[in-house]
Amino acid sequence: MMRIQSRLSNFMRIVLLGWLLLSIQSVQAGDWKTESLQVTDAEIPLQILPASTATRARMVWLPSEYGILSQERVLAEHLSEMGVESWMADFYEALFAAPTPSSLEQIPATWIKTLIDKSLEDGVPVWILAPNRAAKLALDGLVLRSQEGVTSTPGVILLNPNLYVQTPQPGEAAVYWSQVDAANLSVTVLQSELSPWRWRLTELAQHFANGGSDVFLQMLPKVRDRFYFRPDAMPIEQRAASHLAQTITRAMYLQLPYLSKARPLLNSAALEAKTEVQADKKSLDLQPYKGRQSLALSLFDLEGNQHDLKALQGKVVLVNFWASWCPPCVHEMPSMADLKRRYRDADFEILAVNLGEEAEAIDQFRAQHPVNFPILLDQDGIAVKEWRIFAYPSSYVVDKNGRIRYALFGATDWMQQDTLQKIGALLDEKR
Known part of the structure; x- marks a missing residue:
């Protein structure tokens, strides 16, 4: 009860x-x-x-x-x-x-x-x-x-x-x-x-x-x-x-x-029921994604513009779940901005989904840490539940057909060679 x-x-x-x-x-x-x-x-x-x-x-x-x-x-x-x-x-x-x-x-x-x-x-x-x-x-x-x-x-x-x-x-x-x-x-x-x-x-x-x-x-x-x-x-x-x-x-x-x-x-x-315990596999490299597909993501950014992941088919999309009070989240954002600049002329987008913070707090954060990608608001935790987020930051890479291909939890350097190769290969794929 x-x-x-x-x-x-x-x-x-x-x-x-x-x-x-x-x-x-x-x-x-x-x-x-x-x-x-x-x-x-x-x-x-x-x-x-x-x-x-x-x-x-x-x-x-x-x-x-x-x-x-x-x-x-x-x-x-x-x-x-x-x-x-x-x-x-x-x-x-x-x-x-x-x-x-x-x-x-x-x-x-x-x-x-x-x-x-x-x-x-x-x-x-x-x-x-x-x-x-x-x-x-x-x-x-x-x-x-x-x-x-x-x-x-x-x-x-x-x-x-x-x-x-x-x-x-x-x-x-x-x-x-x-x-x-x-x-x-x-x-x-x-x-x-x-x-x-x-x-x-x-x-x-x-x-x-x-x-x-x-x-x-x-x-x-x-x-x-x-x-x-x-x-x-x-x-x-x-x-x-x-x-x-x-x-x-x-x-x-x-x-x-x-x-x-x-x-x-x-x-x-x-x-x-015996619970099988496996060693945690913690890696800062993008890992092949094995979870559910066709996850919904439709949220508004700080300027009131709506972003729907389905509308971005034809692009490779990095979906990043973060919060300003999460030091590792903040630490990886400059490399995310560098990644966006690297692929500014390609079919590539970053959607940074914020966890439940007020718009004013995020605006203050953005004034101190400028970014070149939209920050989406998920104040009711709708996307957090849908995408099964258990740790911050968590990131997903979605291919041009809208399928999630890679994921990881934890901060990483988005400009490392292995990551660039994986994202570059997705950009080269035909729909």
């Missing part, structure tokens, strides 16, 4: 309001202490920050592929002032490995299950907070508990979760981990607005609903993924990071009525 807004009784609202008023007292945060979490095959360091006030809740932080971050420890200190105790398990130290996506995949589900079981022993309300790829860790442990017949679960807060088996190649459909469809949880997804994943929120929520989960979705406006620990954080992202603890506690309040609900495993069939 998908719930975007909570329906709380008047009594529950009064209880939560009282908790909020007590929580905003300014209290000195306590000191971290270190314990050990013993599992059958490892001893895992467990850092605990007690609540500065009476403990009202416990937050179990699962480290993402970036490890335990200093910014997350600061967040935990803010939560401590609100009566929330924090637990941070250092799985990477137990693995004798540095935090990386491949190291994260080595963390056993039994470790997560043991940590969750221990956190629930004393009856304090518990939430799991899992950012980025750590969302998969959370589901691993929680689904394992469900498979063993446990029907009580903590609340779950996923911050910009990455639950794709791997980043889809341009034009391909996303494949989610089977645990997403199997999990029966109370889960909140906090998703940054300036991200291609924002357009997949409803899709993700439906996958969770397949297992019986109650799902809450919240968009974090005008910030990028990893906004709270990005070295290039914009002022608005810094402000959002300073209020992130309050955002998290509000998500906790909304979930309170659902924590007592028994949550048996309802969709075990989802786990029977």
